[in-house]
Amino acid sequence: MKNARVAYAGAIHQACEFNGQLKLADGRIVDEQDVIWLPPLEPRTVFALGLNYADHAKELAFKAPEEPLAFLKGPNTFIGHRGQTKRPIDATYMHYECELAVVIGKTAKNVKKEEAFEYVCGYTIANDYAIRDYLENYYRPNLKVKNRDTCTPIGPWLVDARDIPDPMNLKLKTYVNGKLTQEGNTSDMIFGIAELIQYFSSFMTLSPGDVILTGTPEGLADTAVGDEITTEIEGIGKLVSTIVSDDIFTKGQDHSHIKIPY
Amino acid sequence: MRALVKARVRLKDSEFSVNVHVSDRHLEMNGKNYELSQVSLDIPITGTVYGTLLNFQGSLEALKEQVHHPPYNQPPIGPVLYIKPRNTFSAFAKPIPLPAGVPELEIGASLGIVISKTATRVKKAQAMDYIEGFTIVNDISIPHESVYRPAVRFKARDGFCPIGPWVVTKDSILDPDCLGIRVYINGELRQENTTANLIRPISRLIEDVTDFMTLNAGDVLLVGVPENAPLAKANDHIRIEIDEIGYLENPIIPEEKLAMEGIS
Numbered sequence: 001m002k003n004a005r006v007a008y009a010g011a012i013h014q015a016c017e018f019n020g021q022l023k024l025a026d027g028r029i030v031d032e033q034d035v036i037w038l039p040p041l042e043p044r045t046v047f048a049l050g051l052n053y054a055d056h057a058k059e060l061a062f063k064a065p066e067e068p069l070a071f072l073k074g075p076n077t078f079i080g081h082r083g084q085t086k087r088p089i090d091a092t093y094m095h096y097e098c099e100l101a102v103v104i105g106k107t108a109k110n111v112k113k114e115e116a117f118e119y120v121c122g123y124t125i126a127n128d129y130a131i132r133d134y135l136e137n138y139y140r141p142n143l144k145v146k147n148r149d150t151c152t153p154i155g156p157w158l159v160d161a162r163d164i165p166d167p168m169n170l171k172l173k174t175y176v177n178g179k180l181t182q183e184g185n186t187s188d189m190i191f192g193i194a195e196l197i198q199y200f201s202s203f204m205t206l207s208p209g210d211v212i213l214t215g216t217p218e219g220l221a222d223t224a225v226g227d228e229i230t231t232e233i234e235g236i237g238k239l240v241s242t243i244v245s246d247d248i249f250t251k252g253q254d255h256s257h258i259k260i261p262y
Numbered sequence: 263m264r265a266l267v268k269a270r271v272r273l274k275d276s277e278f279s280v281n282v283h284v285s286d287r288h289l290e291m292n293g294k295n296y297e298l299s300q301v302s303l304d305i306p307i308t309g310t311v312y313g314t315l316l317n318f319q320g321s322l323e324a325l326k327e328q329v330h331h332p333p334y335n336q337p338p339i340g341p342v343l344y345i346k347p348r349n350t351f352s353a354f355a356k357p358i359p360l361p362a363g364v365p366e367l368e369i370g371a372s373l374g375i376v377i378s379k380t381a382t383r384v385k386k387a388q389a390m391d392y393i394e395g396f397t398i399v400n401d402i403s404i405p406h407e408s409v410y411r412p413a414v415r416f417k418a419r420d421g422f423c424p425i426g427p428w429v430v431t432k433d434s435i436l437d438p439d440c441l442g443i444r445v446y447i448n449g450e451l452r453q454e455n456t457t458a459n460l461i462r463p464i465s466r467l468i469e470d471v472t473d474f475m476t477l478n479a480g481d482v483l484l485v486g487v488p489e490n491a492p493l494a495k496a497n498d499h500i501r502i503e504i505d506e507i508g509y510l511e512n513p514i515i516p517e518e519k520l521a522m523e524g525i526s
Contacts, residue, residue, distance in 0.1 A: 044348060045348055045349065047414070067413060068413075069411065069413075070413070070414050071344075071414065072345035072347055072418070073345070074310045074312070074345055074475065075310060075478070076476040076477075076478070077475070088474075134340070136338055136339060136340065136342070137333050137336075138316065138338050138342040138409050138410065139315055139342050139343070139344050139411070139412065140411045142340070142342060142343065143343040143345075143474075143475065144340050144343075144474050147343075147345075147474075148474050148475060149382070149475055149476050203415045204347070204349050204414075204415075204418050204419050204420055206349075207348070
């Protein structure tokens with residue numbers, strides 16, 4: 001089953017894929033062009049892996065890590081399929097990162113590698129944009145690079161784990177305006193899904209709704225305002241986002257006109 | 263320390279606005295007077311907790327020449343932030359688990375700024391409008407030398423972020439940029455500093471952070487931990503005191519003695 005969260009006709013709905021369309025929980029069947037796609041889950045704790053593909057580590061002139069290089073992400077950064085990601089005016093290098101996102105389904109503590117997949121409820125796709133201009137050498141990668149508003153599209157679908165027989169052998173692809181620019185396979189991860197679950201759960205409790213973004217293969221390239229970026233993972237779907245100019249976010253810096261009703 | 267402040271507390275399933283007598287640790291709830299030890303306080307916040315590193319002048323100075331050499335190469339330009347995930351959240355008086363094989367924990371005393379409404383690209387001059395109040399946070403770490411690319415396992419363990427005991431409303435605080443912070447271990451004063459030593463005072467920190475990321479109602483931004491964080495070991499009793507806010511107290515207990523699931 002492929003599940004989604006969408007806004008349609010004035011409300012937020014749980015939905016699932018139904019013959020190429022979306023079936024809302026209330027029974028309505030709607031066209032996927034007619035909904036606003038939201039992140040398919042409201043992420044709780046989100047881990048992101050740095051340098052988890054050998055080829056990407058090489059690309060960045062970095063020795064493959066001996067321990068997973070992980071950092072955490074806040075909820076501000078996530079947007080849904082077909083959303084807008086803003087590119088800061090001063091950025092000179094902003095790249096996409098196609099990543100398999102693993103969603104935890106039950107409380108996990110001290111999980112053995114052999115049993116790790118029992119704790120996965122599903123998979124989705126993330127595009128974890130990074131702006132290398134802001135990279136500083138403290139608590140790297142710093143939040144200014146990796147925790148910006150709108151810079152992590154996720155979705156469209158949360159695909160049930162049972163529908164993905166081998167998550168460690170899926171093709172990943174990124175297209176910029178329809179042109180293939182990044183290609184890899186989840187089989188090239190340095191730390192696989194089971195090892196990552198074993199690693200994190202060895203020192204902290206994982207909970208339902210926690211997400212592990214498993215890193216990206218080589219093939220990163222700069223993006224420009226107006227570009228449509230599609231990150232695709234075999235069997236999971238295609239996640240599209242459009243790069244928009246910072247200008248439209250900076251108009252009317254005074255927020256006093258926005259009233260929050262409480 | 264002023265005697266009476268207004269605060270919000272959270273018990274198991276409900277929230278109360280209370281008057282807190284900080285100095286004698288009484289709180290008035292529904293017209294009745296309670297001693298702090300009589301009530302079971304829950305974590306008073308709901309959102310994401312963002313920590314700030316190297317925001318005390320002394321903590322940056324402690325790195326000395328290192329900041330000009332690899333891997334750092336230069337002093338930080340922007341605020342250095344990290345996230346304390348939810349499994350770390352813990353309430354007043356709850357034990358802090360000491361992981362097996364770890365002799366000591368670093369006690370990270372920090373003032374927590376509790377955000378009241380969606381804060382995006384907030385200017386310094388308006389920053390106070392986005393603050394509900396302040397709380398005390400113990401940002402626990404396993405001691406680690408490098409701040410270049412530390413593993414999350416140093417800071418993200420279950421129970422590594424006690425928060426509370428309450429959120430003191432901002433109107434009760436005279437000047438949040440001038441609050442004394444003290445850490446006592448087993449009753450002995452081990453660290454003393456003041457938010458007057460922040461590199462980025464509160465308003466500036468909010469401007470710099472919300473310039474690139476939105477803070478939401480219920481989120482907490484830590485102003486940072488002072489230099490020379492004290493170390494504590496198994497069975498130590500930790501008390502962090504912040505002027506006008508109160509005391510956050512937690513014992514350190516070896517994790518094998520605790521039922522770990524759902525520590526928060």
